[in-house]
Amino acid sequence: MNHAAPDNRDLFAIADLAKEFGISTRAIRFYEAKGLLSPERVGATRIFRRRDRARLILILRGKRLGFSLRDISDYLSLYDADRNQQVHLLTAKVDERLASLEAQLQDLQTTIKELREIRKLAGERLGKAG
Amino acid sequence: MNHAAPDNRDLFAIADLAKEFGISTRAIRFYEAKGLLSPERVGATRIFRRRDRARLILILRGKRLGFSLRDISDYLSLYDADRNQQVHLLTAKVDERLASLEAQLQDLQTTIKELREIRKLAGERLGKAG
DNA sequence: GAGCCGTTTGACGTTAACGTCAAGGCGTGG
DNA sequence: CCACGCCTTGACGTTAACGTCAAACGGCTC
Numbered sequence: 001m002n003h004a005a006p007d008n009r010d011l012f013a014i015a016d017l018a019k020e021f022g023i024s025t026r027a028i029r030f031y032e033a034k035g036l037l038s039p040e041r042v043g044a045t046r047i048f049r050r051r052d053r054a055r056l057i058l059i060l061r062g063k064r065l066g067f068s069l070r071d072i073s074d075y076l077s078l079y080d081a082d083r084n085q086q087v088h089l090l091t092a093k094v095d096e097r098l099a100s101l102e103a104q105l106q107d108l109q110t111t112i113k114e115l116r117e118i119r120k121l122a123g124e125r126l127g128k129a130g
Numbered sequence: 131m132n133h134a135a136p137d138n139r140d141l142f143a144i145a146d147l148a149k150e151f152g153i154s155t156r157a158i159r160f161y162e163a164k165g166l167l168s169p170e171r172v173g174a175t176r177i178f179r180r181r182d183r184a185r186l187i188l189i190l191r192g193k194r195l196g197f198s199l200r201d202i203s204d205y206l207s208l209y210d211a212d213r214n215q216q217v218h219l220l221t222a223k224v225d226e227r228l229a230s231l232e233a234q235l236q237d238l239q240t241t242i243k244e245l246r247e248i249r250k251l252a253g254e255r256l257g258k259a260g
Numbered sequence: 261g262a263g264c265c266g267t268t269t270g271a272c273g274t275t276a277a278c279g280t281c282a283a284g285g286c287g288t289g290g
Numbered sequence: 291c292c293a294c295g296c297c298t299t300g301a302c303g304t305t306a307a308c309g310t311c312a313a314a315c316g317g318c319t320c
Contacts, residue, residue: 007169012269013266014266014267015266015267018173024308024309025267025307026251026308026309027307027309029268029269030307030308034307041310043267043268043315043316044229044267044268044269044315044316044317045266045267045268046267049219058176061240061241063235064233064234065196065237065241066195066196066197066308067196067240068306068308069307070306077169078245078248079244079248081248087233087252087255090248090252091230091249091253094245094248094249094252095249097245098242098245098246098249100171101238101241101242101245103194104194104195104238105238105242107191107194107195108195108207108231108235108238108279111191111195111231112228112231112232113234114209115208115224115227115228116228118208118209118211118220118224119221119224119225119228121284122217122221122224123221125217143296143297144296144297145296145297150274154268154278154279155297156279156280157277157278157279158277159299160277160278161297164277173286173297173298174286174297174298174299175286175287175296175297175298176297176298187267199275199277200276
């Protein structure tokens, strides 16, 4: 239980996060350039806090789900819309996202079912013909 | 119930499928160039059968799930691996895919939960402050 | 203070997944 | 026969999401 647990800390260098999540520093800078991250600066050097790290985790999860950085950016804005957003406008956007995600969930569950069926059929063939 | 039901037929032109699924003919040709489709030919003209159409449906579902065409290609090979594959090799690949898809399912469910939570919190704020 | 490490910006290269012409073949309706 | 529509291949353009240098700066350490 030690492969990646630098979690209680509050300050991170760019290389820390890159190493922890197995991505390049270039990628992180790219996310900042696209407005998905906005770390503080000490001089020119980027300093990441837990909040930035949390956002990065969301970014990477979004990528695993196949979203574009543009989509992920919108998605992130739902998270820190604590104040700046109109409440009803926020819930509208959230509902929109939810509908899309639930459709994706259907696709995913269908795919999983199909693969399980394929696996089962293969098992049966194995039983017949060794 | 008529928006897109040309389903009992067996022969399709490229434009038929393009229109039915809201994609370009260029995309379909591109999928063929990548080996995901292999329609018959009459002269130079592509002729798609139900089997090709079914594969296209799988391709588009894969895209909605965020997969690359390369991934989708591997995925398709699991479907028509009726004969040409070794059974244990097939089930191994299927298991691999399943594990990945189930991980994605986790990500997706987490995301949906979070958005529902955000929505709920927004609703509460609305209750407080109109 | 010379080297080394980690960092920065900037610029150019790369891959995937198409879009967008261009130029031409095939059938058919007037 | 000729235009029209649909099809073909081929070539080049485009966008996203980085990778890959290059040149330079800041801090440590010996």
